[in-house]
Amino acid sequence: MNYEQYADTVLKELQHTLQAVDAQKAEAFTTMLDEADEVFCAGAGRSGFEVKGFAMRLMHMGLKSYVVGETCTPNIAKGGLLVVCSGSGATKSLVNHASKAKEVGAKVALITIDPNSPIANMADLVIEISAPSPKSAKQTDMKSIQPMGSLFEQSEGLFMDIVVMMLMARRGMDADTMFGRHANME
Template sequence: MTTLTEIPALTRSILHELERTVKSIPVEEIERLVGQIAETGARAGRIFVAGAGRSGLMLRAFAMRLMHAGFHAYVVGEAVTPGLQAGDLLIIGSGSGETGSLVHMAAKAKKLGASVALATVRPDSTIGQMADTVIAVPAAAKERNDGSATTTIQPMGSLFEQSLLLLLDTVVLCCMDRLGIDSAAMFGRHANLE
């Protein structure tokens, strides 16, 4: 059983894993995604996000920040999400890059003429092969029998999911900088019926 004195050490271990992982994400891949988002927004195109499970929750948080920044951002599967069209951008978060429903979405998006971006542990995955932009997140895979050299004390895909949130928040900051958006402007788009 974990004692209260062990909790700070566990937290430090998690933070160390996150720092190691996020520092290893290729900067040029992040810049490519920022460029795609900025270009899509400049054309008044729409940005759709998708992910399953906990990865999906990270993408939902990302869509909210994109909306705050003034982009037309939608979460796939919500009742108010419109249909995807040519020129739109679909951003997928998937550790494996093999989740069946997400593979289907990526294929359909490509068929409709949309761009696809993927953040994943496995850039050579099925979705990775379809994507226009792939961001390799060197986190441990959910299934630990993949021969991954990445180690973590955390269960399943926790390291990927946490790294995904930090990566996507970094993308938002880069978009804000590129487009001259400040926090005050974003706050003006914050929900106000609560």
């Protein structure tokens, strides 16, 4: 295959996964974000990179958002929301984070491949992204030309970007209002 064929196939895979996400759950996730006192974002590996970008966009919107594990992240409390990105929904450190969040009365939203995972069983909201991954216990009929969990990781990032746009619309914001909070010490 050449570059154009790879690009076309990857775009079709992304279209399939994003259009398969439950739109009502996307709305519910947007509401959870809008109503949370603070948003804590957690993920491992490439999912961790994706959720860090999401935390940054929430900060650009003026939300109190943090990345779990960073030195300046405060404690989570009741009224807080933990957003976990985990294809397997079973990564031990993330299971521990979700357990702690529930223990203090915070809400948990999970973006995952496996809606029957340990974190899903604790979560207030589970957003399923139907993508194949060797890390997930859930088997899917979909095949991907991409290696490992790439399709899930890309899809979760795009899903979170779409939710940011939904939240922007809800709050009457545009890119110009958000840019005022962009880093100026780069």
